[in-house]
Amino acid sequence: MSTDLTPATDGPAPIRISRRTLLLGLGAIGVAGAVGAGGYWLTEGRSHESSLSFTTPLRIPPLLESEIVNGERVFSLTAQAGDTQLVPGVRFSTMGFNGNYLGPTIRAARGEHVRVHVTNNLTMATTAHWHGMILPASQDGTPHQSIQPKSTWTAAWQIDQPAATLWYHPHPHGQTELQVGRGMAGLFLIDDDVTTNLPSDYGVDDIPLIIQDVTLRGGGTRPGPPTTAPIGRIGNTVIVNGTHQPHLRARSGLVRFRVLNASAARCYNLELSTKAPLRLIGTDGGLLPAPQPLTNLLLSPGERAEILIQVPKDADFVLRSVPHDLGMSRGDNLTSGADDTLDILRITRTSTGIDGVLPDTIPLTAHPRATGGLAQRHFALGDTTINDKTMDMDRIDTVVVAGSTENWTITNTSTRAHNFHIHGTQFIVDTINAEPAPSPNRGWKDTVLIAPQTTVELIVPFSSFADPTTPYMYHCHLLWHEDQGMMAQYVLTDEEHPRASWLPEHDEAHH
Template structure:
């Protein structure tokens, strides 16, 4: 899904905003609660809480995983684990993660690096480790074909052959992906350029990962609940970032680079700053753009990533939030799918001193491949089918020659990986 640019809103309220839900959807949720005991539902008031009391928890920053250097390879070690994590104050959730019970550390490499990852499975069920967005041999990609049985270790290896980009890793077991990712099995995998880009780059200081997920909390906020099943998938009623509820980041620089990952199962996020000011998009799923692009809204669907640079005003107190957007469905389906919600993502304060550094006018983006294949392919997506066929790991429907180039129906070049 491409970025969505909309006119700047008239309001400039800078206070954090909690989830808002329409009266109709609230009534639907109340009815469901009465019919099925224990199910979660939308029960947020939509009020603006004071910045001094809301969004006061320091944003957790996933640690960088330091690799070993063995025989010319950067060797990382991940362990899939399960446990309980308090994601909302006073509310514990059954969770899964890598090297812990929720989320995973950030992996980082540079183009040309030889990488190996030892992935051990300590879960009671099989899992996989998929490197989402990485160009690498299919045999190393960690799809549903490459299950890691409990108690075993899988050790894929490859050479990084792509430009700077924000990627992520997560499990991809057939029929269990939503459950495992939604339980917290997600982490960032950052690819760097060999040469400086001129963008903020100090991890955890001015280069900040934001892993956004939604979870379900029962009415009253005392216990975890079950996500609501909607036309687009399972939607939670509470948003967390890096496993932090109502997170707060204190900026120490005038500009911060936010690497945003939508790791939710179905919810889309239409991001804006509460001040209504522009931010600059510098990267998407495919890597860095050719040049920074100013905008004031950015729509991200599940699994999408975006890199944005926010200029933090002197003595700032602002909120990165999600606002209503159009999913192209009926009004009722839009509401039940969360497309009319408004809620805060991250409160940002600080930057009392310092000068603003101009953004680079050009970035080292990947070049579009030249030449277009005459092959024409059609894919019709059903509820659980593609071209009328259900998933079957033993069947191959389409074969694309490695390094060939085709033109998608949206007018964008698509190049096959190695």
């Protein structure tokens, strides 16, 4: 048995090979997603037209039970660790909520008051962050709301944002990659009373896909340490909802997928093996006005997408990730997994399926438009820094007037790909390199990928939850970068109470 602090591996570290060796090796074989020395770059599940090895029924995370107490919907989560056979015959040290890997799906409606008790049965501190939720900073589950072993923390708030696919995961300072990478992630679905004709039968035609990558050693017999790329730890085997080589037998011709990239660093460029369109219907924070047909959809860690897929009768095809460009050097792209082709899910149709109708439009709340006169802020992303600083939990980096909308311009000045997540809000990506953002980024977002030498302009509406002493975070959501301190803090203040009284011992934070 392994402990929750030790990887379930008893072997030596993998062979480290230099970029030069790698490039030479690639030149020799000349293919993408190549196999390098000692199987170091071996990626499992290379795509075929029909992936016949994908036969394990896709697991569906259970919906978390709740009870109504004094008008609140009350949930309970317990963080725990154990061993899980993520790949047949291979046990991994894992962590989860109410189980040893991943967590149940929390579901609540707009307008409801929710209360979540989170008990920590790990041997290390953790937190429970509600990623994408608009709520007071004190309930957000940041490093400031640490949950010590054998203790319970409770978050309570009223849900007030559109229907969306959010998620929850730990956010302990410096330990996020370890805990999320071991499986501490679950969906938090918000419903609202806006009527759509989208598939909505959870686990039947409304399917969650929580995608993580784990590392099997070359040869595929044991877990091993993942490779470290410029963007963090990259595994070579995809696990979906805890299922290795999953197969979904669809009962409907039109299936909605809620896709969460819960990986530490790996980006997935989704497409169908049939090349039929993925119809994007929702981004991180809610639904789009109409389905957007896409041939490919790139998701970086922390991002979600809701997509519709038409499954014809007699269909047998694969949702897979295909090579993409993260804007880095050829070698850095390669070590980051950007050249890999990975099958994610085999989809077939049962003979009793019913056909669904693709909606033309989807009702939704209006998105904000860019207007003049917004407060402007600029952030420069370095290798693991934001504005040349790393995270200091005692430093407030940015003070925002509660209820205001600001224009945040973020430039990636490094040679590494990053993404950018802001807590406590859903924003609009207005431009990328001064051009209107393409459709996958045209909806509500809380996390956006920013390639090297790229500038994004965000329109960020902040909530009215003023609290000058409890900060929200903004950070790179590539978890190794986050753990390295690529994170900063903002507080919301009332105009009537200008920043004066908080953290006076840290005057250097005022600028």
